[in-house]
Amino acid sequence: MVSPSHHRLIIASVVLIIAVILVVSLNLQSPSDINELLQGELRVAVDASLPPFAYYVGEELKGIEIELARAVAAQLGVKVVFTNMSFDSLYDALLINRVDAVIAALVISPHRTADFRYTRPYFDNGLVLVSETGLTPERLQHATLSFEFGSDAHSFASRWKIYTPGLVKRPYESPRYALDALGTEEADAALIDNLTYQQYISERADTVLEAISVSHVPFAIAVSRERDPLAHHINKALNELVDTGILEGIVNNGFKQTIP
Amino acid sequence: MLSGGILRLTHYRGWLSRVVVIAVCFYLIASVQPRAILGEEFTVETKIPQLCVHTRLIDEVETWKIQKTLELVRQMGAGTIVEFFPWAYIEPSKGNYNWYQADTIIRHAENQGIRVIARMGMVPDWARPSADDVRTTLNYLPEESYEYFANFVAEFINRYRASIEHIIIWNEPNLSFEWGFRSVDPQSYTRLLETVYATAKSINPGITVHAGALAPTLEPPDSPHGMNDVLYLQAMYEAGAAAYFDALAVHTYGFTEPPDASPGSDRLNFRRVELLREIMENFDDAHKPVYITETGWNDSPRWVYGIRPSQRAQYTVSAIGYVKENWPWVKSVCLWVFRYPAPTYSYPDNFALVTPGFQIRPIYDVIQRYALGEANEQSLWYPPPTTD
Numbered sequence: 001m002v003s004p005s006h007h008r009l010i011i012a013s014v015v016l017i018i019a020v021i022l023v024v025s026l027n028l029q030s031p032s033d034i035n036e037l038l039q040g041e042l043r044v045a046v047d048a049s050l051p052p053f054a055y056y057v058g059e060e061l062k063g064i065e066i067e068l069a070r071a072v073a074a075q076l077g078v079k080v081v082f083t084n085m086s087f088d089s090l091y092d093a094l095l096i097n098r099v100d101a102v103i104a105a106l107v108i109s110p111h112r113t114a115d116f117r118y119t120r121p122y123f124d125n126g127l128v129l130v131s132e133t134g135l136t137p138e139r140l141q142h143a144t145l146s147f148e149f150g151s152d153a154h155s156f157a158s159r160w161k162i163y164t165p166g167l168v169k170r171p172y173e174s175p176r177y178a179l180d181a182l183g184t185e186e187a188d189a190a191l192i193d194n195l196t197y198q199q200y201i202s203e204r205a206d207t208v209l210e211a212i213s214v215s216h217v218p219f220a221i222a223v224s225r226e227r228d229p230l231a232h233h234i235n236k237a238l239n240e241l242v243d244t245g246i247l248e249g250i251v252n253n254g255f256k257q258t259i260p
Numbered sequence: 261m262l263s264g265g266i267l268r269l270t271h272y273r274g275w276l277s278r279v280v281v282i283a284v285c286f287y288l289i290a291s292v293q294p295r296a297i298l299g300e301e302f303t304v305e306t307k308i309p310q311l312c313v314h315t316r317l318i319d320e321v322e323t324w325k326i327q328k329t330l331e332l333v334r335q336m337g338a339g340t341i342v343e344f345f346p347w348a349y350i351e352p353s354k355g356n357y358n359w360y361q362a363d364t365i366i367r368h369a370e371n372q373g374i375r376v377i378a379r380m381g382m383v384p385d386w387a388r389p390s391a392d393d394v395r396t397t398l399n400y401l402p403e404e405s406y407e408y409f410a411n412f413v414a415e416f417i418n419r420y421r422a423s424i425e426h427i428i429i430w431n432e433p434n435l436s437f438e439w440g441f442r443s444v445d446p447q448s449y450t451r452l453l454e455t456v457y458a459t460a461k462s463i464n465p466g467i468t469v470h471a472g473a474l475a476p477t478l479e480p481p482d483s484p485h486g487m488n489d490v491l492y493l494q495a496m497y498e499a500g501a502a503a504y505f506d507a508l509a510v511h512t513y514g515f516t517e518p519p520d521a522s523p524g525s526d527r528l529n530f531r532r533v534e535l536l537r538e539i540m541e542n543f544d545d546a547h548k549p550v551y552i553t554e555t556g557w558n559d560s561p562r563w564v565y566g567i568r569p570s571q572r573a574q575y576t577v578s579a580i581g582y583v584k585e586n587w588p589w590v591k592s593v594c595l596w597v598f599r600y601p602a603p604t605y606s607y608p609d610n611f612a613l614v615t616p617g618f619q620i621r622p623i624y625d626v627i628q629r630y631a632l633g634e635a636n637e638q639s640l641w642y643p644p645p646t647t648d
Contacts, residue, residue: 150569
């Protein structure tokens with residue numbers, strides 16, 4: 001028999017243990033307090049030479065990544081401070097703690113993961129195969145493929161040609177000409193980067209084209225490896241922006257802006 | 261005991277034979293990897309003796325990739341490379357040198373008949389302040405370590421006395437990032453030149469010491485990011501730098517302008533080198549040659565300073581022609597960059613002529629035909645589509 005006082009003691013112990021487990025698990029989800037990590041501001045390095053992701057209009061920073069940084073900071077409950085840098089100095093700025101995060105069209109680089117953490121991607125700028133009929137790479141035998149001379153798509157097309165001898169390569173001076181060639185039936189399919197494609201179709205509401213992803217170039221936010229908890233918080237904020245559709249809105253709106 | 265041992269041996273014999281078979285398989289697989297055997301010595305055939313490329317071989321892990329890169333450089337018609345020889349790699353602890361990679365690069369360059377201009381920089385941990393005191397990058401060289409750097413340069417020159425005739429002291433010291441995220445300081449850079457020059461000349465009086473290698477930039481006064489290259493060169497001369505270098509290394513990029521676009525103090529383009537040359541003339545230093553150790557255009561579709569790949573191919577060969585016809589004082593035109601050992605996954609990849617996987621980009625073919633004196637007769641792309 002257990003006496004009522006012992007019973008209460010057991011219940012109290014169980015409640016205490018559950019409370020401890022909850023606190024520990026919450027701490028695991030949020031490894032450190034965001035205010036301890038950031039002192040009220042998220043210092044973000046951007047590269048304002050990459051429209052529509054980041055660019056200057058007069059003295060003002062604009063672009064998809066500027067809006068993304070603001071949205072992440074809002075999720076974290078801190079203000080955002082931008083520093084404009086060129087590509088060469090971005091990673092070093094993280095290493096010496098000059099900034100907290102880099103949002104600059106950085107592609108996840110396996111060579112840098114010893115020093116840096118990347119978040120989930122927020123945009124994929126891989127190549128897409130565009131056609132009116134949803135052609136896939138396997139169905140390109142005897143098809144004419146347009147692309148921009150000298151671009152990554154050109155390299156891809158040259159490789160495909162090895163395995164698909166019947167493929168006819170048709171280089172153009174610009175990626176838009178390669179897409180225009182679909183309308184004039186000079187090409188059956190165009191190979192183009194996703195960004196150019198998105199911008200092209202956003203300007204032509206009446207154009208019906210199908211795009212199939214053939215490579216991945218994922219843009220992600222980078223944080224120093226030494227600041228794992230911060231990467232965790234930013235990733236969580238990014239997930240929230242994806243789940244609520246805010247990120248998609250930022251990206252779509254970014255493509256519609258007129259860039260000077 | 262003995263019989264037990266024999267039994268155990270018999271028991272393991274099957275495993276032993278399997279291990280031997282696997283080891284032989286590994287050996288055979290390893291032996292089919294490309295090898296980098298030095299064969300007959302080559303010479304570079306070219307109509308453009310000034311043609312040069314900046315390579316990135318020091319981070320290449322496999323020797324056959326160094327050899328293949330240099331073969332492609334030679335076949336393109338470039339007789340000179342600029343290559344980085346980081347102090348931090350070669351002297352990782354004070355007085356202890358690891359020359360393996362540098363030896364490999366220089367040996368293979370010589371085998372292909374290619375001259376090497378050596379770019380020196382990157383500071384080892386032991387020559388920088390302790391990380392407990394201040395966090396610094398590999399570009400942070402305190403003045404108290406200038407002598408150490410000079411000693412390293414002396415060791416380098418001495419080792420490659422028969423092979424290396426040109427060294428570049430530091431890279432883009434007018435950028436804060438390249439100066440260890442400190443305020444840039446042309447007077448301090450001049451003191452660095454002074455320290456290194458005397459030591460280098462004492463080892464090999466025939467060595468050509470290059471200064472400058474300044475980044476083209478229009479940074480305004482008091483910018484935390486750097487200093488205008490023309491103003492920086494002026495300040496170097498005012499600090500007495502002329503006595504401590506034999507040639508000016510210049511970085512001049514075309515950005516979005518064609519190679520014949522006029523230079524100006526408010527713009528960045530290929531002919532910006534003329535503004536630097538004016539400074540040399542103003543300080544009676546025009547007898548010294550100029551080496552363009554970095555130049556080129558970028559064809560990233562995203563970068564605001566990028567152009568179309570078709571324009572890049574045209575501009576690049578036109579720029580080489582412009583140098584040949586107009587600037588007799590320029591001895592080399594080095595294109596940034598021939599090939600990276602690994603992708604940067606950003607717009608810098610669009611400076612390269614060959615991919616990390618050795619896929620040749622069309623611009624390589626265009627330059628090669630130009631360097632070999634062959635005409636680019638056929639159009640490289642189709643005309644814009646029209647609806648009529």
